[in-house]
Each structure stands twice: as C-alpha cells, then as structure tokens.
Amino acid sequence: MHSPGAGVTAIVPSWLQAPADVNELLPQLWSRTVGRDADGVLTVGGLSAAEIAATHGTPVFVLDEEDFRARAVAYRDAFADAFADLCDGADVYYAGKSFLATGVARWIAEDGLHLDTCSSGEFTLGLRGGVRPDWIALHGNNKSRGEIRAALQAGLGRIVVDSLEEIEVVASIARELGVVAPVMLRVTVGVEAHTHSYIATAHEDQKFGLSLAGGQAELAVARVVGHPELQLRGLHSHIGSQIFDMGAFEVSARRLLGLHHGVQREHGVELPEIDLGGGFGMAYTSEHQPLGPAEIAGRLAEIVARECLSQGIAVPKVSVEPGRSISGPSTFTLYEVGTTKDVALDGGARRRYVSVDGGMSDNIRTALYDADYSATLASRASTAPGVLSRVVGKHCESGDVVVKDEFLPADAAAGDLLAVPGTGAYCRSMASNYNQLPRPGVVSVRDGASRVLVRRETPEDLLALDAG
Ligand code: LLP
Numbered sequence: 001m002h003s004p005g006a007g008v009t010a011i012v013p014s015w016l017q018a019p020a021d022v023n024e025l026l027p028q029l030w031s032r033t034v035g036r037d038a039d040g041v042l043t044v045g046g047l048s049a050a051e052i053a054a055t056h057g058t059p060v061f062v063l064d065e066e067d068f069r070a071r072a073v074a075y076r077d078a079f080a081d082a083f084a085d086l087c088d089g090a091d092v093y094y095a096g097k098s099f100l101a102t103g104v105a106r107w108i109a110e111d112g113l114h115l116d117t118c119s120s121g122e123f124t125l126g127l128r129g130g131v132r133p134d135w136i137a138l139h140g141n142n143k144s145r146g147e148i149r150a151a152l153q154a155g156l157g158r159i160v161v162d163s164l165e166e167i168e169v170v171a172s173i174a175r176e177l178g179v180v181a182p183v184m185l186r187v188t189v190g191v192e193a194h195t196h197s198y199i200a201t202a203h204e205d206q207k208f209g210l211s212l213a214g215g216q217a218e219l220a221v222a223r224v225v226g227h228p229e230l231q232l233r234g235l236h237s238h239i240g241s242q243i244f245d246m247g248a249f250e251v252s253a254r255r256l257l258g259l260h261h262g263v264q265r266e267h268g269v270e271l272p273e274i275d276l277g278g279g280f281g282m283a284y285t286s287e288h289q290p291l292g293p294a295e296i297a298g299r300l301a302e303i304v305a306r307e308c309l310s311q312g313i314a315v316p317k318v319s320v321e322p323g324r325s326i327s328g329p330s331t332f333t334l335y336e337v338g339t340t341k342d343v344a345l346d347g348g349a350r351r352r353y354v355s356v357d358g359g360m361s362d363n364i365r366t367a368l369y370d371a372d373y374s375a376t377l378a379s380r381a382s383t384a385p386g387v388l389s390r391v392v393g394k395h396c397e398s399g400d401v402v403v404k405d406e407f408l409p410a411d412a413a414a415g416d417l418l419a420v421p422g423t424g425a426y427c428r429s430m431a432s433n434y435n436q437l438p439r440p441g442v443v444s445v446r447d448g449a450s451r452v453l454v455r456r457e458t459p460e461d462l463l464a465l466d467a468g
Pocket of ligand 1: 095097098116139238240241242277278279280321322323324325365369425426
C-alpha cells in the first residue's frame with residue numbers, strides 16, 4: 001500500500017484506503033462486464049472506454065445493458081420466488097425516476113417487470129417502450145388533472161393517491177370518463193430511513209402521503225371505499241432511499257399491515273395488495289456493502305409472513321419499487337480530464353483538483369446530498385502512485401464537485417479519460433443545463449456494440465429553446 005503522504009491522512013475519509021494498485025476495479029462498484037484490456041484501458045460490454053469516447057464524445061453516461069437487465073431480472077425472480085408460497089409471488093415495479101428512456105422501458109417490458117412512474121412524461125416513455133398500461137403505476141403528490149385523465153385513458157394499473165383532496169379529483173375524472181379508477185393509498189407510516197439509520201417514531205413532517213398516526217390514512221380509506229368510481233387496490237408506503245437496514249422495512253410493513261387489517265375489520269374489504277416501495281441501497285464507494293435482491297426479497301417475505309401470522313390475516317400480494325439498486329450500478333460516467341491543480345491545505349496536506357468536462361449539471365448528487373462517489377483512470381493503466389484527489393466539474397461554482405475523495409494516479413493529466421461508477425440512478429434524470437451546458441447522452445453497450453438511448457444535447461438544442 002502506498003503511503004498517502006504528509007498530513008493527508010487527516011483529510012482522508014475513514015472508509016477510503018490508499019490503494020495498493022490504482023488500476024484496481026472494486027467489483028461492487030462496477031457493472032458486471034467492466035474490466036481492463038491488455039493495455040489497461042477500461043472496457044465495458046466488449047468496448048473500450050477510448051472507443052466509446054471517440055464515437056460518442058464526453059461526457060457520456062455508459063450503461064451496461066447486460067448488467068441493468070440482469071439486476072432487473074434478479075429482482076423479478078427473487079421476489080417471485082420468495083413470495084411464491086405466501087401469496088402467489090410479488091411484483092417488481094422498476095422506479096423510472098432513477099433513469100428512464102424508451103429503450104429502458106423496452107427492456108422492462110421484455111423482461112417482465114412493472115413500471116413505477118411519477119409524471120405523464122415518465123409513463124409516456126413507459127407506454128412508448130411497450131410496458132403494459134396495467135403494469136404501470138402513477139405516483140405524485142401534485143398530479144395535474146391532465147396527468148390523471150391521461151393515466152385513466154391509457155388504462156394505467158394504479159394511481160397512487162397522495163392526499164385527501166386527490167381522492168375527489170380522481171373520482172371526478174373517473175366519473176367524467178365513465179371508468180372505475182384503480183387506486184392505492186400512499187400512507188406515511190412514520191418511518192424515515194436513509195443509509196445506515198432509521199427513525200421509526202416521527203418524520204411525518206414532509207409532503208408525501210396520508211398520515212397513519214394522524215388518522216388521515218383511515219379517513220382516506222373510508223372515502224375511497226365510499227366512491228363507486230374508485231377501486232381500492234391496496235396500501236403503499238415508501239420510507240426513503242439508499243437503505244441497508246431491513247429493520248426499517250419491518251416497522252413500515254407492520255404498520256401498513258395493521259392498517260390493511262383495520263380496513264378488513266372496519267369495511268369488510270380484503271385489499272388485494274400492499275406495496276413496500278423502493279429504496280434498497282447500492283454501492284457508491286468501498287464503504288457500502290449492499291444486500292442482493294435474493295436477500296432483500298427473502299427478508300421481506302419473512303417480515304411480511306411473520307406480521308400477517310401475528311395479526312391473523314392472509315398474506316396480500318406484495319409489490320416493491322426498486323430504482324437505484326437496478327439502474328445505479330449499471331452505468332458509469334466517462335469524462336475527459338482537463339486541468340489539474342494541487343492545493344496546499346492547513347497541516348501540510350495537499351489535495352489535487354482534477355477538472356473534468358462535465359460536473360454538477362450531470363451529477364448534482366454530490367452537491368445536493370453530500371454523496372460520495374469513486375473514480376478510476378479509464379484511458380490507460382498507470383504505474384504512478386495514488387494521490388488524494390477531488391474530481392471537479394467545469395461549472396462556475398466551487399461546490400461543483402463530482403467525487404469528493406479518491407486516490408487517482410499522480411500522472412493523470414489533460415486528455416486522459418476518467419470513469420465515475422454508480423451514476424445510473426438520479427444523475428442523467430436530474431441533469432440540468434446550468435451554465436448553458438448541453439446534457440450528456442446515455443449510451444448502452446452490449447456484446448461489442450453501442451447504442452444511443454438518449455442523444456447528447458447540442459448547443460443548438462439549447463439555442464432552440466431560447467425565444468431570442
Ligand atoms: N418508490 C417511490 C414512491 C419513490 O418515491 C422512490 C424514490 C422510489 C420508489 C425509488 O427509490 P430508489 O429505489 O431509487 O431509492 N434523488 C434522490 C432520490 C430520490 C428518491 C425519490 N423517490 C437521490 O438521488 O438520492
């Protein structure tokens with residue numbers, strides 16, 4: 001292992017080790033077909049990073065189709081298996097907000113997953129990609145009447161109602177259209193979970209859902225049951241993101257099933273389904289050790305079976321909505337390095353700033369959530385030692401950081417390619433045009449071929465939006 005150098009230890013996060021080999025690829029961070037060729041160039045889907053950059057330019061999101069689809073199918077199968085004996089299987093709704101394109105929706109349709117959307121833009125992509133309308137869910141705390149109407153006209157399988165007001169809106173639109181609207185109720189179960197911790201007492205203070213503790217959820221059930229235009233398909237809860245601790249799901253499932261049971265007692269209605277939402281964690285750095293789909297499905301099946309047994313009720317159909325844990329690890333962002341700069345810090349440490357040709361416009365997560373990422377030199381292998389580096393973008397803002405801390409080879413320089421893994425979720429989907437930067441494209445790779453899923457924007461695209 002290389003010594004990180006004078007004073008650096010003090011500024012290196014505790015989880016980050018100076019690598020023995022700067023070319024090493026930690027398997028949990030990279031999609032399954034990523035490797036290095038004989039020259040040390042990063043490869044994915046049978047293509048080298050250099051070829052991809054030459055064909056598609058940089059920055060570019062490079063999505064490993066085999067990896068994405070294998071994860072999606074692993075979720076589908078793990079949930080079907082784990083719940084097979086309990087309730088005839090469980091449905092997996094891929095959360096399209098993490099990343100969606102028509103090409104991705106096509107994989108979802110071909111591979112037999114359902115789709116979770118939260119706007120008409122998202123469900124339009126799903127329908128375009130051939131996802132069965134009745135396998136699409138529509139979420140949102142402020143859906144427009146137009147979105148609700150379009151969803152009902154398209155025959156979406158469920159509208160997840162988020163407020164008391166919305167019950168009346170959906171009912172009135174269903175009445176106008178002469179249809180019965182399938183709805184679920186999004187329940188705030190009083191659990192908020194992120195990464196390693198969760199709090200199971202409070203966290204009602206947010207915009208989503210109908211409060212269980214405050215009695216809104218029960219009131220909503222009574223109102224929906226009273227509307228002939230609405231068919232209550234079940235209860236839903238989503239408790240957060242990047243969760244590694246299944247204890248949070250246990251509390252949420254218990255509370256949701258308690259209400260499910262209450263509905264049976266009060267209204268004599270056995271709801272067909274509960275949805276436990278998404279939020280299963282993925283690895284962004286060596287610090288994260290996510291559970292796989294089989295373990296997640298197995299644990300959730302145990303939890304649901306135990307709760308139903310203790311409440312003396314039949315197990316309803318279960319559904320989940322993973323986004324990040326399917327799309328996130330499938331993709332890396334490929335950048336070209338520009339300037340590098342060493343900065344002296346108090347205590348004698350130095351930090352190297354490595355600038356790339358994108359930044360917070362293609363990955364806002366570092367600035368917005370203080371998220372950690374990793375990076376590696378992609379255009380070649382290096383024999384230089386690792387130096388503590390910060391990968392920054394080209395935006396006019398000092399918070400424009402992509403990777404806060406990584407040991408990059410000391411000889412990384414202008415013209416090199418740099419890859420940042422784990423950027424398949426909430427990076428392209430949250431990209432902006434800050435500083436009038438065109439957003440990068442998304443390219444999928446498989447078996448030695450690349451395909452554009454989302455075209456790179458051009459300066460002309462941006463000028464076309466400007467009214468002049
Ligand atoms: N279901 C519902 C109702 C959700 O609200 C979400 C995420 C998911 C499923 C999928 O969660 P996932 O499995 O992807 O964690 N922009 C933030 C994440 C916001 C998540 C919003 N809802 C980020 O970049 O971390």
